Amino acid sequence: MSSPSIFHQRLTTFQSDSGAKQDFNTHEKFNDCRKGLHPYCHFATASHRKFTVENEVCANVKRCSNWQRDSCCALANDENQGIRVRQERQQGVFVRIILQLIGILWVCFLGALSAEAQRVRGELHIEVHDLQGAAVAPSGELVSEANQFRRTFVTGPDGHYVAQDLPFGVYRLSLRAEGFAPWINLVEIRSEVPVRASIALGVAPVTTQVQVNDSATLVDANRTGTIYSVGQQAIEESLAARPGRSLSDLVNDQPGWLYEGNGTLHPRGSEYDVQYVFDGLPMTQNRSPAFAPAFDADEVESMRVLTANFPAEYGRKLGGIIEVTTTKDAPRGFHGQFDAGGGSFSTVTATAAFSYSAGKNRFSASGNGFHTDRYLDPPVQNNFTNRGNAGGFSVSYERDFSDRDRLRFTANHNAVRFLVPNELVQQQALQRQDITNKETTGQIFFQHTISPSLFLNFSGSVRDASSTVTSNPFSTPVLVAQDRGYREGYVRGDLAGHHGHHDWKAGVDSIFSAVHEALQYTVTDSSQFDPGTQTPFQLAGRRWDIEPSAYVQDHWHRGNWNVSAGLRFDHYGFVVHESAWSPRVGVSRYVPSLNLLVHASYDRVFQTPAMENLLLASSPEFVSVAPVVLRLPVRPARGNYYEAGITKSFLGKLRLDANVFRRDFRNYSDDDVLLDTGVSFPIAFAKARIAGQELQLAVTRGGRFSGYLSYANQSGIGQGPITGGLFLGDDAANALTDTSRFAVSQDQRNTARARVRFQAERRVWLAIGAQYGSGLPAEIGSADVTGLLAAFGPQILSRVNLQRGRVRPNFSLDAAAGAELFRSEQRSATVQIQAANLTDRLNVINFESLFSGTAVAAPRSVSARVKFSF
DSSP: OOOTTOOOOOOSSOOOTTOOOOEEEEOOOSSOOGGGOOSSOOOOOSSSEEEEEETTEEEEEEEOTTOOTTOOOOBOTTTTSOOBOOOOOOHHHHHHHHHHHHHHHHHHHHTTOOOOOOOOEEEEEEEEEETTSOBOOOEEEEEETTTTEEEEEEOOTTSEEEEEEEESEEEEEEEEOTTBOOEEEEEEEOSSSOEEEEEEEOBTTSOOOOOOOGGGGSSOTTOSSOOEEEOHHHHHTOOOSSTTOHHHHHHHTSTTEEEEGGGEEEETTOSSOEEEEETTEEEOSOOSTTTSOOOOGGGEEEEEEESSSOOTTOOBOOSEEEEEEEOOOOOSEEEEEEEEEEETTTEEEEEEEEEEEETTEEEEEEEEEEEESOOSOOSSSSOOSOOEEEEEEEEEEEEESSSSEEEEEEEEEEEEEEEOOOOHHHHHTTOOEEEEEEEEEEEEEEEEEEETTEEEEEEEEEEEEEEEEEEOTTOSSEEEEEEEEEEEEEEEEEEEEEETTEEEEEEEEEEEEEEEEEEEEEESOGGGSOTTOOOSEEEEEEEEEEEEEEEEEEEEEETTEEEEEEEEEEEEESSSEEEEEEEEEEEEEEEGGGTEEEEEEEEEEEEOOOOTTHHHHTOGGGGGSSSSEEEEOOOOEEEEEEEEEEEEEETTTEEEEEEEEEEEEEEEEEEEESTTSSOEEEEEEEEEEEEEEEEEEEEEEETTEEEEEEEEEEEEEEEEEEEEEEEETHHHHHHTTOOOEEEOTTOOOEEEEEEEEEEEETTEEEEEEEEEEOOOBOOOTTOOHHHHHHHHOHHHHTTEETTTTEEOOEEEEEEEEEEEEEEOSSOEEEEEEEEEOTTOOOOEEEEEETTTEEEEOOOSEEEEEEEEEO
8 A cells, every 4th residue: 555644564573671681573664763662562674684763773674575665654643642643734725725725714713604523533444454444344443441431343354443432532543354474563643643554464474463451541641631431341231220311320420520419510610611522412401400401321332421621612601521432333333231229219211322334334323211209319318209200212323425525424313301309388288390301313424535644524513402390389488380491503614734744623513593481470478579579470571692603722742741732712791791711731741661641721711691591680570579689691601721730550450540720710700599489590690710639540440340439628708799690588688798708518528439340250340439528618698507407307417417518428438340141242241230329328418509509319229231233
């Protein structure tokens, strides 16, 4: 093969870390590349001579008889950073194309017609043949311990295979075919530009193998920040105590993240500033169980979690980013999967998925549903009115028009219906409040590889979401009805490229959302409100939310140094209109002798307010609700994020991530509740500072054992006055003058988690986990203790330290086990069981917080499921 984007190699033996001298037999391209030799794989750079390649270790090198001058060697990124496939560059055409496309993209941005791609994923195109050039169809495996990624595959009859959606990092690629020697090597994925590898397998009598271990992928030497990865094994073995929380439970296990009531995630003290990126589609709305239908975990292949060192392509919600990638590696032919389970609280779940792949076409469809009698976290120990039901389906179609062009279409619909849990007084009054959340999404994605160094994609989506609240006549202290929703259009376009030591990317995007909100309430117990509170009251509103943006970013790597830099522009146009430039930079240095990566980063962020009920809270009609009303526009938050940390591997099996961070905010976002209706809306304080330390020690594969231990220490302090939101009565009178400091509602000082997994035998595994939290702030104020006892009972109140104003520490011990019942070439069956909160401890998550009120964690519970695949 003549293209420098393809590598050929035959390695007779491997240069071991012990320093033994070995022989090599490799295709090579004559150039002096000794400086690019990697400590794991030493490649030939000359013919029939001996030379020192690393740490005074010598290798005997000879040239293959069928070597051709236009073949090339997979080099170690020129500077000891793993194998990278060198790609040919067409300089004149390359420059002209870039200038033309950048001009087109900027025109699209000014017209608000295009959008960025938020993929941060690459591709590996593999072509396998024998030494005579005939196609070979081996089985293969891709492994990256740093990304918790492991994928097995079988190439097509033509020897081709495309591995999509690979998180950036170093991978161990291994190939095996009957009659041929095994082939193992390292591959780096650093850009969205597809990496192409042409591999020649030697016949079995020639020992053509490289003993590259998974430990070589344990630390990504090119990262400039910490990324926590959740792999397919963890996702498949995740069995949430309550349906709809499998993915969020996995995110909550990462350092710096914690739950408030009702499964609401908070990253590093941020309130609702969580962004999911689902197959490149950013979702900035609240995705907690009370606000939106849950994702189906069975469709997810991997996740990556970021809390700092954000690429410039990410914006709008930057408390934390959760990148979700669905499974697209559909094997040829017709395949399916059935998953059924159940457990405590009358819980029943079911999922069915099918896929069909033939030639260049791939089709998949799935459906899921569940019923449970404990959906949210109730405010009292009793589990009153807490049923939940959900159902949904999704379909996708993908076609490869060529090796350079791909089109993918996906559509899904999900709905969840549940009751709002009652307090004691509400249950006695026979209150019932029903909520229905629905969401329908369609997405189209097109990508085109312009050249081996240039990649272009466009995509768009339409999402329709709605939420309704209804109350029966016995509701107290207020009867509320609400109908809100939005229809969001999203379009994007971006350009990615690789040039020398640079992996760059630029793009533009825009969100167009037609938002509607309607609310009606009637006070049924006037003693709970200030005199003069208007009742009944109703209002409705509609408005467009338009948010265009543009970005450019670059990742430079040379030797053991890495620098990532980016600049982003955002415009926010909903209730207020503001714009901002956000620079970001990260630096890291890898020390090979210590297997140590040291990194530091700075992020300037521009975070848009939560959209939920913002239109209502901004309506002038609220002036008549109470005698004293303060209504301030909620402006976007602006913040400066700082992080420094290390990543180090030990013994080739353990990885340590340790970070210190600080976040400084202006217009710090929080939320409040309208007149005890349960309808929350965003507010903002003048400023806040959140600082802490995080540590995670992970054992990826220590024989039969694997697991992790993590700890986070955090302190979050906010300060008034109020700078945005709706306030009534006494709250309104004090909002503009109160400059006091306070602990933010997510200020849990100490959080620890641990999990140990044991592979008892080849088909059976056992696991045990534990979680500890020192407790969230309890916003009691001047509340009467007698009234609190009547509302929540003595057991709940005993879990609150009234003097310190904090919930007492919580602890949970969990256990799980799984077994593979049978496995054939294309069929398998597995069973799994999990027990949560084995000690049946009463854990209060939060007490009298602004939105969640009081929330009680689930008691001891058991769940199980069985899964069939064919």
